[in-house]
Amino acid sequence: MRRTGITLIEMLIAAVIGAAILGLIAAGLRSSSDSLRFVQNSQLLTEDLRNAGNLVSDYLSTASFVYPPGTVITLNTLSSYTVRNPVTNTNVWTIGTHPAVAMLRPKNPSNGEFLFVMIYAMNRGWVTNRTPTSEIPERSVPNDDKWVLYIYEYEVNVDVTNRLPNGLPLTIPTRFPLVSTSGSNSGKLLADYVGSNRFTLSYPDCLGFDEAGIATLVSCPATPPTPLLAAHSAARVVFSLQGEIRQGGRDSRVPANPLRFEAAPRNLPKRLTDITLN
Known part of the structure; x- marks a missing residue:
């Protein structure tokens, strides 16, 4: 007599095979979902960095003075967590050496009103360990070694006795301990998940003047003259941005x-007389 139907062993084997196939399908779906999430996150991060870079370029293009390489700038106090240099672990920054760019933008030059702006990088883990829970960036321990990009703004009001014809101060300030225009003495988040050492800057040209007192381009000195004057501005800035994020156990740039x-600032003085005190 021939056996018909399916034995218990065959049913168990079929169940095991079916479970394995379903597991493979689920793994494939998870992998596809992870890949899609990675692509989406990468696109968002790229767009955020591009927007941040365009903003910095726009700010530089309208600047009346760009701090040249070698300038030492102090922001607030050492206890201010949003101005901490990731290289020195202090609130002191050296332009051209540390990841920062600073400028004076015109607000109302005829009245001596300018806006000091500095864009700089900080360690992400340092920030997230001290940021209130209501603020971003959110904590991500695997990305503690990455950077975040911050912007600091501060109003500069030039006294009439110290004001040059173009409105700038006779001596350019390099220390900003007062309250910023936002109502607090802290920087604000501009971009997240910047790669460590992936905000790089160079200063190919600085402002100079020929024998007739007409503005020209010269190579930037290693150390700017002291005191810092309007004639010592950087005239061209080149910078790059690249993000880095750790997802699924791997770092991706x-x-x-x-x-x-x-960017090249278009509001620099055209003649030496523009920055000569009458």
Whole structure:
């Protein structure tokens, strides 16, 4: 007599095979979902960095003075967690050496009103360990070694007795201990998940004047003259931004190649008489 139907062993084997197939399908779906999430996060991060870079470029393009390499700038106090240099662990920054760019933007030059702006990088873990829970960036321990980009703004009001014809102060300030225009003495988040050492800057040209007192371009000195004057401005800035994020146990740089930006301030003095005290 021939056996018909399916034995218990065959049913168990079929169940095991079916479970394995379902497991493979689920793993594939998870992998596809993770890949899609990674692509989406990469696109968002790239867009955020591009927007941040464009903002910095726009600010530089309208600046009346750009702090040249070698300038030492002090922001607030050492206890201010949003102005901490990731290289020195202090609130002191050296332009051209540390990841920062600073400028004076015109607000109402005829009245001596300018806005000091500095964009700089900080260690992400340092910030997230001290940021109130109501603020971003959110905590991500695997990304504690990454950077965040911050912006600090401060109003500069030039006294009439110290005011140059173009409104700038006779001596350019390098220390900003007062309250910023936002109502607090802290920086504000501009971009998240910047790769460590992936905010790089160079200063190919500085402001100079020929024998006739007409503005020209010169190479930036290693150390700016003291005191710092309006005639010592940087005239061109090149910088790059690249993000980095750890997902699924691996670090990925986003985008694959750094975003490159270049800006030349158009509000620099055209003649030496523009910055000569009458």
